[in-house]
Amino acid sequence: MTHLSIAQKALGAEVAVRSAPYFPRKKKAITGRSIAVIVFLSICALFFCVPLYVVITTSFKTMEQIREGAMFALPNVWTLEAWDHAWNSACSGTRCEGLKVGFWNSVYILIPSLILSIGLSIITGYALALWNVKWAGPFLFVLFICAFVPFQIIMFPLISMTAAMKVYGSIWGVAIIHAILAMPVLTLIFRNYYKDIPQEIMSAAVMDSGSFWKIFFEIILPMSGNILIVVLILQITSIWNDYLIGVTFGGLGGQPMTVNLANLITISTGTVRYNDNMAAALLTAIPPLVIYFFVGKLFVQGITAGAIKG
Amino acid sequence: MPRVSFEHITKTYGTLTVLDDLNLAIDDGDFLVLLGPSGCGKTTLLNLLAGLLDVTDGRIMIGDRDVTDLDPKDRGLAMVFQSYALYPTKTVHGNLKFGLSASKLPREEIEKRIAWAAKLLQIEPLLNRKPGQLSGGQRQRVAIGRALVKNVGVFLFDEPLSNLDAKLRTEMRLEIKKLHDQLKSTVVYVTHDQIEAMTMATKIAVMNGGVIQQFGTPDEIYERPSNLFVAGFIGSPAMNLRKAKLSVAAGKIEAVFTSGVRLDVSDYPFAHPPLDGAEVIAGLRPEHFTLAATGPVAATFDVPVQYAERTGPDASAYFRFEDDLLALRVEPDAAARLNPGQSMAVSYIKGKANLFDARTGQRM
């Protein structure tokens, strides 16, 4: 009985406290400053959203409707005709096979250059960070310099080198150039990441196994998930969005999707087929978007994770 | 099980000499503790033995093999690191197994050893967990397990208990000691905790500034420190070190303190015949004082109490003597009765004094 009444009292007291707070807080009024920020952000959003809206709607319109000129109108009839045309039969120059040629070229460029650049730089970074490598310091310095040499400066020597290797003007030429140009930065990224692995873990591994490759595959590689995701995303987007290397080293047979797109849009005869062009642009942008969509969260984790805990 | 010896070891980092012509040998089955203050080169010496660092000069022998230029994995050693250094992406089982990856053992043998070590260290229920899911003490056990499975003759420990809390530290200390008794292996153990050193070691090497100050059994190190550094480093509260002058008279040798108090050292085992008037430093252990002057007494001090403090089962009292404090170990209830400021007569037991040459710092 007494227990109950005490409990009730306590409950009552609590309710009373809740309903009449001792220190009521004033609601803050919206200040001029925050209005300015909101307006600025809205303008920015419009700046991106309006063109995107136009591109997307136009790609689903028929040419008849586009000729009417109402740019912001929704499609009268939604049709995938333009997408189909852009993918399968749009003409760039004399070939009329659409964007799919460029798409597959890009994929064939992407895969070997990813494997080559990440494979080589992860091993180099691992060796530089965790093993005693002679001249590691000067080597790192050279890498650092290399990472900041603009591509345009070494473009012509690279053309003659790839020509000598008989890969100039092919998919392989583009893939190899991508891999080589990415290696200094990737090596530095991996090396800095591995520097954070506690020294004692490495000492333990050296005493346990002593094998360079065994330690790499069994201990180090499983600890590299975060940084691999970061590097993968960086590489995929930069290779996919590249234009200059593709147009320089791809020749006619090895053009990546971006070059394909540019040709498709600029080299056109007769009336400009806006709906095809918009669909083609969207098609080219989709792959990196898909990557962001699926692994974007992991990417952020990877960037913020930093040091590896032992 | 092999003996381990360091012969004329020198180690330099660039221009910094960390170890200079160091010699040390331990026997088969010894538990050697390397003890010394921070930065004195203990880890360096251990890493040289493990092969994780290269010696600049000198030779390291394990058994009768010269291992100076061998790879770490070929030296027949296992090491337990201060930070445990478990492989974070492997399970406990995987960690133990990787410890055996250099040895080309058949699968059943590997599993047998893992099961044996897991049972011995009571980590069987943890075998499928990752290190991140273990407590500090459990990680410590796994790290020891990874060393045990190798079934080698020499184990190296680099401050393995310093990341544990006091209670766990005491437990693990006993367990490591028990393991050593059971396996009869040779152990080299680095610590700067003198309790660990005194309780676990069969031999202690006290190091300072890259030099071995004294090498001996725990009793020798404690009872007969060979120089002032060892005398001051071992023991808590530290040994009281006071300047004195020898007075050598017929049949009676005394150390006379500046204040005139005379300490009878007639029975002191001098290495060389003492000279009258020689400057010495007398080392008096806190536990060799008594408040009640019973039994043979070497000296009696009439000194005022400064303060007393209790450390669990023990108590220490501090008296003012010659502008400095004199530390004494006393019974806790005696300590409670002491009044600060009050003068008391305290006596030093006969035959327990240490004498050091004031110029060289060496034991006399």
Ligand SMILES: Nc1ncnc2c1ncn2[C@@H]1O[C@H](COP(=O)(O)OP(=O)(O)OP(=O)(O)O)[C@@H](O)[C@H]1O
């Ligand atoms: N890689 C290095 N380069 C230069 N000096 C070093 C290097 N490693 C250690 N030292 C120096 O060597 C000395 C001994 O270091 P060591 O790590 O052996 O000390 P320690 O006795 O293990 O100390 P602690 O008890 O703090 O672990 C120190 O003065 C340290 O500064």
Ligand SMILES: [Mg+2]
């Ligand atoms: Mg150390």
